[in-house]
Amino acid sequence: MADNKLRNKQGLTEEEFLKNYDAGKYERPSVTVDMLIFTVTNEERKSYRKLPEKALKLLMIKRGDHPYIGQWALPGGFVNINESLEEAARRELKEETNIDNIYMEQLYTWGDVGRDPRTRVISTSYMSLVDSETLNIKANDDADDAKWFTVSCKLYQEQKTVTQGGYILQRLFELKLSNEEDNLSAIVKVVKTVENRITTVEREIVESHGIAFDHAKIIQYGIERLRNKIEYTDIAFNLMPELFTLTELQQVYEIILDTELLKANFRRKISGMVIETNEYTKDSGHRPSKLFRFNPNWQNLIEA
Structure with missing residues (x-):
């Protein structure tokens, strides 16, 4: 807490200084x-x-x-x-x-x-x-x-x-x-x-x-x-729906970084940031893929 009894070079207390302060003294952008x-x-x-x-x-x-x-x-x-x-x-x-x-x-x-x-x-x-x-x-x-x-x-x-x-x-x-x-x-x-x-x-x-x-x-x-x-935080997960595949997550990383990533390296890097579910995609035209969700406690795993 400021000491209001202290005086500046002009002999003013803080209360006196603020009471007489001219806010227009400096141009304000x-x-x-x-x-x-x-x-x-x-x-x-x-x-x-x-x-x-x-x-x-x-x-x-x-x-x-x-x-x-x-x-x-x-x-x-x-x-x-x-x-x-x-x-x-x-x-x-x-x-x-x-x-x-x-x-x-x-x-x-x-x-x-x-x-x-x-x-x-x-x-x-x-x-x-x-x-x-x-x-x-x-x-x-x-x-x-x-x-x-x-x-x-x-x-x-x-x-x-x-x-x-x-x-x-x-x-x-x-x-x-x-x-x-x-x-x-x-x-x-x-x-x-x-x-x-x-x-x-x-x-x-x-x-x-x-x-x-x-x-x-x-x-x-x-x-x-x-x-x-994106390299050291979980910011990318703000772009993801609640449930997603690891391939979809990798695509997001690749489009932001503007480079292709090795599948094995990527999955090893984000392994602690996701939680596996028992649900699968239902898209037609290709095999169902397992769905994951974001792990909000992933940093605790790193610090443990």
Whole structure:
């Protein structure tokens, strides 16, 4: 508890200081929140004997007002003076897309001076993984539309320069978002500098087509974090229904990581994270497969 009897250099107690404090002494930037809502969906089967292929998708909203009117952006909006960042994120998500009561985690705060043409805006991004079949997406508020986009982010150029105290690693990522009607894209440059054991990372949008603000940069970072977190957390299970096959789970890991995994290695890695049930799939066209469920106590098994 603060000692209200202590006085500052001007001889004021804390009570006196706060009573006379001028909140307009410093210019105050606006604060916003932006949400990355990921899901994995089943695409149409090319053959009824094969399992449906999966696709990583991201929810985007079409802007109905300036700036960037008609372009696609992440769901989000301004934080009210009387609400927390998370409260604002949940409110905006509900208002713009009709999504409510989902798990979200804070990712990063974006504060480049010119990132919003309206005014100085600092934005905190959040990420969530959801089972889209449980959601009723509906555009509301100032959004003209809300749609899922199939998203891919691929490294296509890399250059490493060794310096006296470390190195500079420059990477170019190609970001693509598409659905039946729209195709969006961007090139994001990520420069990692290591100098005398101090590491800095800078991101720059080289080009962007149809993606509003600096959201291409936020999306690239979100996918990077998602790929890192799926390796050591249970975040992928937010994408799964209550019961699933191990093949379906592996497909989700593969589509997020954008790589094929060895079946034996994958099953050994996630063995403690799942619980075997006595139920089987009833799909026609191929043999029934055993169903599993998520084991909420898997971390206790590791720590034991």
